[in-house]
Amino acid sequence: MKIKVIIACCLALLLYNKAVATTLKIAYDTDPVSLDPHEQLSESTLQFSHLVFDPLLRWNKNGQFEARLATKWERLDSHTMRFFLRKNVVFSTGNTFSSKDVAYTIERLKKSPDFRAMFDTIDKVTMVDEYTIDVHTTYTNPLLLNIMTYVFPIDKAFYQGKDQIIKYGETFASRNVSGTGPYILDNRELGSWMELTRNPNYWDKNSKGNADKIILTPIRTDSTRLAALLSGDVDFIFPVSPIDIERAKKVSGIQLVTLPSTRILLLHMNQNRRKEFQDVRVRKAINLAINQALIVDKILKGYATPAGQLSSDRFLGHINGLEPEYDVEKALELMKEAGYEKGFRISMMAPNNRYMSDEKVAQAISAMLSRIGITVELKTLPKAQYFKEYDNRSADMMMLGWQSDTMDSNNLFEFIIACPDTNTGMGAYNASEYCRPEIDADIRQANREMNPERRLRLLQQIEWKIYNDSAVVPLYWQSLTWAAKDGVNIKDIVNDQNYPHIGDLFIEE
Incomplete structure (x- = not known):
């Protein structure tokens, strides 16, 4: 009799454990282009790295x-x-x-x-x-x-022996994974879905995470992604479009979490492709013609901060009082001084599923530049296709968002401002092809300066040079907004770098 009771209890326990096994369905705007954690320095790659x-x-x-x-x-x-x-x-x-x-x-x-x-x-x-x-x-x-x-x-x-790194290439590392993380990749169809299960041998036994299975689905369109959450098809989404935030707030059973971030959105002006961009007056005119505050207010509904520099106020290189300028009349004067009173035509590329309302922002910028005689031929692409074109510098003007994961200004400078150098990797994302060796010297010095005050002066000096040269067009620091069903405790695991620690996510039964 006792044996039967014990067997019954064991079966009940097994059935209970099966019953409480938790599946978390997540919809992001995009998925990583590769499983290789070292192929592309991108948000989706780092999000994936924190999982596996x-x-x-x-x-x-x-x-x-x-x-x-x-x-x-x-x-x-x-x-x-x-x-x-x-x-x-x-x-x-x-x-x-x-x-x-x-x-x-x-x-x-x-x-x-x-x-x-x-x-x-x-x-x-x-x-x-x-x-x-x-x-x-x-x-x-x-x-x-x-x-x-x-x-x-x-x-x-x-x-080892199969570890070749080829961007957007078919390699062993781009298709196969062995990590120590909280999840193990089971199945994947690029651009459609990714399925992961909890690592039974995960070392962190103190983690409260209880999601046994994760299904990641990329949903490009903001409204479709939110609709999937509201219908119950998914449990957790990112991002939430600014125009959808107020709508989502009114729905019972849905929670939203918004955090300011240090991610800067900017525009590159390719000086190798266009001689006009080699003239600082033209670059300054473009900066003056773009109304960052209006973009933040009307398109992003206030869920961003207009930027007049690259360094956020959390970074050592930030310069207090250096705000974005908007002056169309002055921009027209500068275009005339530079000999481009009649304007010119340029190509521009931007993603349409990578950053918050990126396509709409690009369209607004095109309209703003038309006021100073610059006609923009705009092409927007999904992230996976866009960044191939970005690496090839395929347009005169290109959009980029950059999160300094070192939480330091110099990470911005060495990747998007430094002279491009394939040997050192400096300027790897400098689609402006802008190059000032004296800035590179400052970047190198800031990377080894241990005195905080001297390092502060160095980083601010770089920021001033970038501003005076109008090397790029800073747009805004975007806020991050996630949404989830009640009971999915995302507030505990999201952060301003947007690498949610999903391994620690606790889901209430």
């Missing part, structure tokens, strides 16, 4: 570093930092995580076209023992810990 890989350390909601695969760290000297690694961690292949995987990952990041500029400062990594590494830099670096948030160790035994 684990960083050495990450930012918490208070802006402090949180230990993950590195349990602690200490500086040994001005050029060396030691990291102590977590033990008893395994990759999804079953291979054991150790220092060899971290050293291998950092060496691979140094070869990545997109990540190279950040990791160029690292001279070498030495393995002290199986769970301790020393990271040696070529010079003093005040941002070494910030950079380490980009290190999501990959499985050396799984990838």
Whole structure:
């Protein structure tokens, strides 16, 4: 009799566990173009990395570093930092995580076209023992810990010999995954869906996360994405369009979370493609013709902050009082002075599913530039197609959004302002082809300056030079808005970098 009772209890427990198994359905605006965490430095790539890989350390909601695969760290000297690694961690292949995987990952990041500029400062990594590494830099670096948030160790035994990095290419790493993260990728159809299951061997036993299965569906159209949430087809969406926010607020059973972010939206003016853009008066006229405040008010419904510089007020390089200017009359005078009173025609490309209301913003900018005689031939593309064109510099003017994941101005400067250099990775996203060697010298110095006051002056000096040169057109820092069903506690796991820690998401039954 006792045996029957025990068996009945076990069966009941199994049935209960099955009953409470939780599936989380998420709709994003886009999915990663590749499974390779080092192929493209993009938001969707890093979001994916937080699901299936684990960083050495990450930012918490208070802006402090949180230990993950590195349990602690200490500086040994001005050029060396030691990291102590977590033990008893395994990759999804079953291979054991150790220092060899971290050293291998950092060496691979140094070869990545997109990540190279950040990791160029690292001279070498030495393995002290199986769970301790020393990271040696070529010079003093005040941002070494910030950079380490980009290190999501990959499985050396799984990838080695098949680890070629080709942007938008068909490689082993772009199709196969072995990580230590909270989820394991089960199935994927690019552009349609992605299915992940909870990693049964995940090391973080203290996590409150209880989503056993995740189905990620890219839904490009804002209204369709919201409709999927309201109909119950999905549980969690990002982003929520500004025009849909008020509508969503009125629906019972739906919660919204909005955070300001440091992501800057900007326009590049390609000086190699157009001689007109080589004239600072033309670049200044374009800046003056674009009404950032109107875009934020009318299109983004106030869910952004107009920008007159690249550095947000959270960054060391921010200059108080440097606000966007809007003056069409002055812009027309500058166009006349430059010899372009009759204007000219340009091509422009922008994504239509990457940033908040990006297509509408691009259309508004086209109309604004027409007031100073610049006729814009606008083409918008889905993210996956757009960034191929962006890498090829396929239009005279191109839109870009940039989140400095090091939470520092110099990350912006070295990727989107520095002279393009394929050897170092500097200027990898500089679609303006703008180049001032003296700014590059300041960027390099800021990357090694340990004195906060001197570093502040250096970064602000760079910001002033960019402003005076009208090197790019800063548009706005966009806010981030997520929506979910009640009971899906997204407030605890979203952040201003938009890398939700879904592994820690608790869903109420």
